Amino acid sequence: xxxxxxxxxxxxxxxxxxxxxxxxxxxxxxxxxxxxxxxxxxxxxxxxxxxxxxxxxxxxxxxxxxxxxxxxxxxxxxxxxxxxxxxxxxxxxxxxxxxxxxxxxxxxxxxxxxxxxxxxxxxxxxxxxxxxxxxxxxxxxxxxxxxxxxxxxxxxxxxxxxxxxxxxxxxxxxxxxxxxxxxxxxxxxxxxxxxxxxxxxxxxxxxxxxxxxxxxxxxxxxxxxxxxxxxxxxxxxxxxxxxxxxxxxxxxxxxxxxxxxxxxxxxxxxxxxxxxxxxxxxxxxxxxxxxxxxxxxxxxxxxxxxxxxxxxxxxxxxxxxxxxxxxxxxxxxxxxxxxxxxxxxxxxxxxxxxxxxxxxxxxxxxxxxxxxxxxxxxxxxxxxxxxxxxxxxxxxxxxxxxxxxxxxxxxxxxxxxxxxxxxxxxxxxxxxxxxxxxxxxxxxxxxxxxxxxxxxxxxxxxxxxxxxxxxxxxxxxxxxxxxxxxxxxxxxxxxxxxxxxxxxx
Amino acid sequence: xxxxxxxxxxxxxxxxxxxxxxxxxxxxxxxxxxxxxxxxxxxxxxxxxxxxxxxxxxxxxxxxxxxxxxxxxxxxxxxxxxxxxxxxxxxxxxxxxxxxxxxxxxxxxxxx
Numbered sequence: 360x361x362x363x364x365x366x367x368x369x370x371x372x373x374x375x376x377x378x379x380x381x382x383x384x385x386x387x388x389x390x391x392x393x394x395x396x397x398x399x400x401x402x403x404x405x406x407x408x409x410x411x412x413x414x415x416x417x418x419x420x421x422x423x424x425x426x427x428x429x430x431x432x433x434x435x436x437x438x439x440x441x442x443x444x445x446x447x448x449x450x451x452x453x454x455x456x457x458x459x460x461x462x463x464x465x466x467x468x469x470x471x472x473x474x475x476x477x478x479x480x481x482x483x484x485x486x487x488x489x490x491x492x493x494x495x496x497x498x499x500x501x502x503x504x505x506x507x508x509x510x511x512x513x514x515x516x517x518x519x520x521x522x523x524x525x526x527x528x529x530x531x532x533x534x535x536x537x538x539x540x541x542x543x544x545x546x547x548x549x550x551x552x553x554x555x556x557x558x559x560x561x562x563x564x565x566x567x568x569x570x571x572x573x574x575x576x577x578x579x580x581x582x583x584x585x586x587x588x589x590x591x592x593x594x595x596x597x598x599x600x601x602x603x604x605x606x607x608x609x610x611x612x613x614x615x616x617x618x619x620x621x622x623x624x625x626x627x628x629x630x631x632x633x634x635x636x637x638x639x640x641x642x643x644x645x646x647x648x649x650x651x652x653x654x655x656x657x658x659x660x661x662x663x664x665x666x667x668x669x670x671x672x673x674x675x676x677x678x679x680x681x682x683x684x685x686x687x688x689x690x691x692x693x694x695x696x697x698x699x700x701x702x703x704x705x706x707x708x709x710x711x712x713x714x715x716x717x718x719x720x721x722x723x724x725x726x727x728x729x730x731x732x733x734x735x736x737x738x739x740x741x742x743x744x745x746x747x748x749x750x751x752x753x754x755x756x757x758x759x760x761x762x763x764x765x766x767x768x769x770x771x772x773x774x775x776x777x778x779x780x781x782x783x784x785x786x787x788x789x790x791x792x793x794x795x796x797x798x799x800x801x802x803x804x805x806x807x808x809x810x811x812x813x814x815x816x817x818x819x820x821x822x823x824x825x826x827x828x829x830x831x832x833x834x835x836x837x838x839x840x841x842x843x844x845x846x847x848x849x850x851x852x853x854x855x856x857x858x859x860x861x862x863x864x
Numbered sequence: 865x866x867x868x869x870x871x872x873x874x875x876x877x878x879x880x881x882x883x884x885x886x887x888x889x890x891x892x893x894x895x896x897x898x899x900x901x902x903x904x905x906x907x908x909x910x911x912x913x914x915x916x917x918x919x920x921x922x923x924x925x926x927x928x929x930x931x932x933x934x935x936x937x938x939x940x941x942x943x944x945x946x947x948x949x950x951x952x953x954x955x956x957x958x959x960x961x962x963x964x965x966x967x968x969x970x971x972x973x974x975x976x
Binding site for chain 2: 428
C-alpha cells in the first residue's frame with residue numbers, strides 16, 4: 360500500500376467528506392430511479408419503495424463503498440487509536456513519575472534546609488568560627504564543613520524555637536497535596552529529637568488543613584511499637600473536629616488503652632484524665648492490668664468481647680514499652696484467663712480464648728490443659744471451637760506437631776464426621792509451617808485417599824510447601840514422582856524416606 | 865420476463881465499456897448497460913457502486929462531481945488511459961472465451 364494513501368486521501372478528502380460523497384451518490388441514484396418510476400405511472404410512495412427494493416440494502420452498499428474508498432485509512436485510524444492510547448498511558452506514567460520525583464525533591468530540600476539552618480546556628484555559636492552566619496556562598500558545602508566542626512567540638516545543639524519551627528511545619532503540611540505527603544511529613548516529624556514533634560503538633564495539629572494529613576501523620580507515632588509520645592499525639596486526633604480523624608485516633612488508641620473507645624466515647628475522657636502526660640510504660644501497665652481485671656470480672660458475651668479485643672491488640676507496643684519481666688508476667692496471666700475461657704461451656708468464649716492464646720503464644724501447659732481436650736476424638740465442642748484449637752496447637756512449635764496436624768486432618772476428613780473448618784485449619788497450619796517433614800506425610804495422605812476434594816485441599820498445602828502449582832489437583836502418583844525426583848532438595852533425614860503405593864480405605 | 869444475472873467478473877468490463885464513450889454517473893451507467901444489452905442485462909445496483917469505487921481506486925476510472933440533467937449534483941465517472949487498456953484486454957479475453965463457449969455449445973457430439 361503506497362504511503363501516500365495511508366497519509367492522505369487520494370483526492371485530499373477527509374473521511375467525513377468521503378462518507379458524505381458516498382451518501383450523496385447513492386441518494387442521487389435512488390432519486391433518479393424514483394423519478395423514473397413516477398414517470399412510468401407509479402405513485403410517489405410506491406416509486407420510493409420500488410427504488411429502494413431494486414437497489415437492495417443501502418446501508419450495506421454504503422459500508423462496502425466506504426471500505427473500498429477508505430480501507431487503508433481505516434487501518435490507519437485503528438493504528439492511530441492504539442498509538443494514541445499508548446501515548447496517553449506513557450504521558451500519564453511519566454507525569455506520575457515526575458510528580459513523585461518532584462515531591463521527593465521538595466521533601467529533600469526541606470530536610471536540607473533544616474540541616475543548613477541548624478548547622479548555621481551551630482557555626483555562629485562555635486568559638487573562632489570563620490564563617491559568617493549569613494551570606495553563605497555555598498550553603499551546602501558550608502553546612503557540611505560546619506557539621507564536621509560542630510561534631511568535632513561537641514557543639515551544643517541548635518536552640519529549638521518552637522514557634523518558628525511550628526510555623527515552618529504548618530507551611531509544609533499546608534503544601535501537602537496527597538495523603539502520601541502527609542505520611543512522609545509525619546514520618547519526618549516523628550523523628551525529631553526530644554519531644555519537639557509533640558510541641559509542634561500541639562501548636563499546629565488543628566490548623567493542618569487536610570484531613571488526610573491529620574490522619575496519616577499519626578501512623579509514624581503508633582506503628583512499629585509506637586513512639587513514647589504516641590498517646591499525646593493521638594489525643595490531638597481524638598479531639599479533632601472531624602469524626603473521620605477521631606475514628607483513626609480511637610482505632611490506634613486500642614493498642615494503648617487495650618479497650619475500644621469508639622463504642623464508648625465517654626470512656627475516653629475518663630481514661631485520658633487518668634493518663635494525660637503520663638509516661639508510656641505507666642499507661643500501658645495500667646491498661647494491661649485493667650484488661651485483666653475486666654476479663655476476670657466478665658462472663659458470657661462481655662468476656663468473649665474482651666478476649667477477642669485482647670487478641671487483636673498490638674502486642675508490639677506492650678513488648679516495646681513494658682519492662683520485659685512485666686510483659687512476660689502479663690502474658691502468663693492473660694493465658695491463664697484464656698485457659699479459663701477455653702474450658703467455658705460458651706462456644707463464643709472458648710473461641711475467643713483460643714484466639715487470644717494463639718496470639719499471645721501457647722505454652723505446653725495451655726496446650727495440655729486447654730487445647731488437647733478439644734482435639735480428642737469425639738469431643739462435642741462446635742467445629743469452629745475445634746478449628747480454633749487447631750490454630751492454637753499450631754501457633755507454637757512442639758515435638759511431633761506436624762504428625763499431630765496430619766493425624767487431625769485425616770481423622771476429621773474421614774469416619775463420617777467431616778469438619779471442613781477443622782481440616783482446613785490443620786492443612787493451613789501445615790502449609791504455613793514450611794516444615795519439609797510435612798511433605799511425605801501429606802503425600803501419604805493423598806496415596807491413601809486421592810478423592811477430588813483431597814487432591815484439591817492437600818495439594819494446595821503441598822503447593823505452599825513445595826512451590827509446585829496444584830492447578831487441577833495432582834494425584835498421589837504425581838506427588839510420589841515429585842518426591843523421588845526432588846529428594847536432594849529436602850533435608851537429609853527425608854532422603855531415605857520411601858512412600859509406598861498402597862491405597863487404604 | 866426475468867432478467868439473467870451478469871456473469872461473475874463481467875460487471876467491471878461492462879462498466880468500463882459503458883463509460884468508454886463519455887463520462888456518466890452511476891445511474892446512467894446502469895441504464896446504459898441495460899439498454900445496450902437490449903434490455904437483457906440488468907445490473908444489480910447494490911453491486912454497481914462498490915464496483916465503480918473499486919475501478920476508481922485501480923485508476924481505471926476517474927471521478928468528478930458535476931451537475932446532472934435533472935440539475936442535481938452527481939458523480940461522473942470517466943475512463944482513464946489505464947482503464948481503456950484494461951477494457952481492451954478484458955474485451956479480447958471475453959471475445960475469446962465467448963467464442964470458445966459458443967463453439968463448445970454448438971459442437972456436434974462425437975460419433976453423431
